[in-house]
Amino acid sequence: MTLPSDDARNAPGPGAPPSRRTRIRRIAENARYDRATVQAIVDAALMCHVAFFDAEGVHCIPTGCWRIEDHLYIHGSNGSRMLKILQSATDAVVSITHIDGLVLARSAFNHTMNYRSVVIYGPFELVPEAEKGPSLAAFMEHLAPGRQTQTRPGDATELAATTVLRISLAESAAKLRTGPPEDDAADMGRPVWAGVLPLVLTPQPAQRDPACNEASPEHAVRWEQRRF
Secondary structure (H helix, E strand, O other): OOOOOHHHHOOOOOOOOOOHHHOOOOOHHHEEOOHHHHHHHHHOOOEEEEEEEEOOEEEEEEEEOEEEOOEEEEEEEOOOHHHHHHHHOOOEEEEEEEEEEEEEOOOHHHOEEEEEEEEEEEOEEEOOHHHHHHHHHHHHHHHOOOOOOOOOOOOHHHHHOEEEEEEEOOOEEEEEEOOOOOOOHHHOOOOOOOEEEEOOOOOOOOOOOOOOOOOOOHHHHOHHHOOO
């Protein structure tokens, strides 16, 4: 097996980059710019990392996330430094990565990983008050489908203390890798095991609150079947 040629490695994947800074140049055949791929990777995530800049420098903060149509949403307390800065920032970067396996090659240099990732560029915008409740309900459904109808929704005081922001997926790029290792032809005869060590985020059985006497709802029973 031989590695792809330089021309093949620099060929863009499906779709076209929405901007110059989203164009993937390193191993460009792994790039994906189509909306379906970007949305699927976002939908598989429970958390993202948001990078932004202020007077103290550059920061990268993990936070929960969810998607509604063509936007990624985040939320937090009105007192959150990050959310305050993002409301006035002209630009930010969001990243999401899922590791699907370690790819072990015959040479150390050719080891890699199988993964799905998305990087999103652009400004965040404040979600209007009228949309805040439905947006947070969508977050609950993303975390545990069916849960929203069973819990007490946020009251006026709780909603007033919460900020919800969103960023468009219009300027985003996905990059992913699947499959076995790609070794140099000269290494193919080496007596070294090569292959993939898969990695899966596996939900565990739901753990009942000792103070709860309610029967387990469907979303708790089915939690172990969820895949990310």
